[in-house]
Amino acid sequence: MSAITMDAPDAVAGRTEPVLRVRDLHVSYGSTAALHGISLDVHAGETVALIGANGAGKSTTLRAISGLLKARSGSIAWNGKPIANRPPEEIVAAGIAHCPEERHVWSGMTVEENIALGAYLCRSKEEVRTRMGMAFHRFPRLRERARQMAGTLSGGEQQMLAIARALMSEPRLLMLDEPSLGLSPRMADEVFDVVRAINAHGVTVLLVEQNIHNALAVASRAYVVKTGRIAAARPAAELRGDPELLKAYLGG
Amino acid sequence: MTLERNILLALGVLAALLPFAVTDQYVLHLAVMAIFYAILANSLNLVVGYVGEFSLGHTAFLGTGAYTAALLSVNAGWPMWAAVPAAGVVAALFGLAIGAITLRLQGPYFVIVTLSFAEVLRIVANNWIGLTNGPMGLAGVGQGGIADKTVFLAIVLGLAAVTFYLSYRFVYSNAGRAAVAVRENRYVAQSIGVNPFGTAMQAFVLGAFLAGLAGGFYAFYISFVGPEVFRFSFMATIIIMVLMGGKGTLLGPVVGAVIVTLLEEYLRELQELRLSLFGLIVMAIVLFLPNGLMGFVARRREQRGDAPSLSPAIEERTV
Numbered sequence: 421m422s423a424i425t426m427d428a429p430d431a432v433a434g435r436t437e438p439v440l441r442v443r444d445l446h447v448s449y450g451s452t453a454a455l456h457g458i459s460l461d462v463h464a465g466e467t468v469a470l471i472g473a474n475g476a477g478k479s480t481t482l483r484a485i486s487g488l489l490k491a492r493s494g495s496i497a498w499n500g501k502p503i504a505n506r507p508p509e510e511i512v513a514a515g516i517a518h519c520p521e522e523r524h525v526w527s528g529m530t531v532e533e534n535i536a537l538g539a540y541l542c543r544s545k546e547e548v549r550t551r552m553g554m555a556f557h558r559f560p561r562l563r564e565r566a567r568q569m570a571g572t573l574s575g576g577e578q579q580m581l582a583i584a585r586a587l588m589s590e591p592r593l594l595m596l597d598e599p600s601l602g603l604s605p606r607m608a609d610e611v612f613d614v615v616r617a618i619n620a621h622g623v624t625v626l627l628v629e630q631n632i633h634n635a636l637a638v639a640s641r642a643y644v645v646k647t648g649r650i651a652a653a654r655p656a657a658e659l660r661g662d663p664e665l666l667k668a669y670l671g672g
Numbered sequence: 673m674t675l676e677r678n679i680l681l682a683l684g685v686l687a688a689l690l691p692f693a694v695t696d697q698y699v700l701h702l703a704v705m706a707i708f709y710a711i712l713a714n715s716l717n718l719v720v721g722y723v724g725e726f727s728l729g730h731t732a733f734l735g736t737g738a739y740t741a742a743l744l745s746v747n748a749g750w751p752m753w754a755a756v757p758a759a760g761v762v763a764a765l766f767g768l769a770i771g772a773i774t775l776r777l778q779g780p781y782f783v784i785v786t787l788s789f790a791e792v793l794r795i796v797a798n799n800w801i802g803l804t805n806g807p808m809g810l811a812g813v814g815q816g817g818i819a820d821k822t823v824f825l826a827i828v829l830g831l832a833a834v835t836f837y838l839s840y841r842f843v844y845s846n847a848g849r850a851a852v853a854v855r856e857n858r859y860v861a862q863s864i865g866v867n868p869f870g871t872a873m874q875a876f877v878l879g880a881f882l883a884g885l886a887g888g889f890y891a892f893y894i895s896f897v898g899p900e901v902f903r904f905s906f907m908a909t910i911i912i913m914v915l916m917g918g919k920g921t922l923l924g925p926v927v928g929a930v931i932v933t934l935l936e937e938y939l940r941e942l943q944e945l946r947l948s949l950f951g952l953i954v955m956a957i958v959l960f961l962p963n964g965l966m967g968f969v970a971r972r973r974e975q976r977g978d979a980p981s982l983s984p985a986i987e988e989r990t991v
Contacts, residue, residue, distance in 0.1 A: 486863060487862075488859055488862055488863065507867065508862040508863065508865065508867075509862070509865040509866065509867050512863070512864060512865035513865060517863070517864075518863040519863070520859050520860055520863050524857045524859070524860045525860075526852070526853055526856045526857065526860075527856075528852075528856065529849075529852070533849065537849055537850070537853055537864060538864050540846065540850060540853075540864050540865050540866055541864075541865040585864065586863070586864070588864075589864065589865065
């Protein structure tokens with residue numbers, strides 16, 4: 421956790437090139453604009469949180485990055501290459517995995533099938549088996565339930581499954597959308613432990629959370645999103661230590 | 673999935689043994705029609721059950737196949753073994769073209785546009801008299817060829833074997849699982865790198881190919897093809913089979929095809945009442961068995977025992 425103080429946006433920007441660089445991103449749903457120019461950087465090995473009220477545009481930002489939504493204007497660069505408006509399968513192949521909100525798993529398929537499908541773009545069966553072994557090693561509870569229908573899992577287990585599935589594409593950036601939504605506090609803690617462990621293994625994490633305290637506990641930096649714009653970018657520790665500041669940003 | 677395969681194999685063997693037990697031409701005719709419909713229902717099920725979009729234009733491919741086979745036979749004298757595969761290929765090409773347009777649409781838009789494609793083809797068949805002979809249709813397909821119903825039964829069984837082999841391979845391939853993933857949740861499927869349009873296209877073209885094969889067989893079996901192969905009532909029959917048997921399973925459409933073929937025969941005396949009865953049956957299924965008979969059976973099996981822990985042992989024994 422010593423990195424926190426060094427990870428102030430300016431300090432980092434001077435040090436390395438960000439792996440993900442979003443500039444002036446505009447996205448609209450039909451004629452309704454949802455993002456009015458989002459700019460953010462994510463550096464290799466970081467955990468960055470996007471926090472903000474409901475409907476601020478956090479999930480929309482993730483969906484635009486993963487190609488699920490079209491960007492109206494602005495740029496998204498991944499390792500220096502533009503990826504805005506590329507098809508989602510290309511973006512997954514490039515190493516960005518998106519774990520969408522509400523932990524959607526395919527409830528009519530078994531846990532095993534859910535995980536295996538996560539490596540959909542991987543053509544080598546041998547490789548898929550290796551990755552599944554790793555997934556089960558990381559999530560022993562899923563191994564116990566491997567042949568169970570995914571719909572019979574508890575909420576927390578489904579979230580673990582969704583994360584395990586997203587990791588099957590061996591991403592270098594994992595984007596998590598509201599991983600603790602609807603989970604008991606204990607279960608949420610477990611999920612965030614997993615996020616920490618994944619990050620410790622070198623996977624960069626971009627996290628959207630409504631539960632600000634959890635988000636700031638796991639992230640090194642945070643962007644405050646307000647009505648489709650970035651209202652602030654601060655080291656997580658700074659925000660955590662200053663409830664007044666948070667209140668001002670979140671209008672809470 | 674092993675159970676499903678074994679039941680399909682058993683049904684196939686049963687149908688193959690039928691001519692040894694029965695010589696009644698009428699019964700053999702019913703068997704041929706049931707298998708023909710099973711192929712057709714299965715091909716529609718690839719779209720309805722696995723892509724999850726409701727196609728009302730599947731007769732476009734049945735009709736294209738039937739007309740292709742009929743024209744090749746009547747005008748060029750092609751034998752059945754060449755004309756039927758050609759019918760499948762032409763229907764698959766139509767599937768490629770129609771799919772390229774319709775699979776960009778979802779929900780009601782897909783339903784209406786597929787329906788209009790079938791209607792357009794029906795109107796073309798009705799009016800392009802130079803090619804299709806218009807409402808008079810093409811008669812004498814495969815004239816002087818096969819007359820024995822047993823031979824037709826063997827041929828349609830062969831086609832069914834091809835159909836279910838290809839469908840089985842598709843459904844349990846990566847593309848088939850991806851199609852189900854898209855059906856269940858499009859966003860999540862995209863997030864793991866599935867291209868929904870591409871996987872839907874594979875299912876759609878395979879469905880078109882198989883429907884074309886069925887259509888080609890139909891042309892030779894009935895030895896006549898007219899514009900009514902594109903008619904909506906044909907479509908309705910196939911849909912009832914898929915819904916009754918259970919969409920999204922391989923066995924369901926077969927069960928549905930057998931039941932509906934037999935019902936159609938035995939309710940024939942009731943004439944107009946027959947269609948009303950079918951309407952009622954469809955309503956009852958949608959209300960009480962939304963996943964069809966096979967869906968119902970599967971649920972009962974799940975409720976009765978903890979199938980997951982049992983299944984590995986069962987699989988080992990049956991393989």
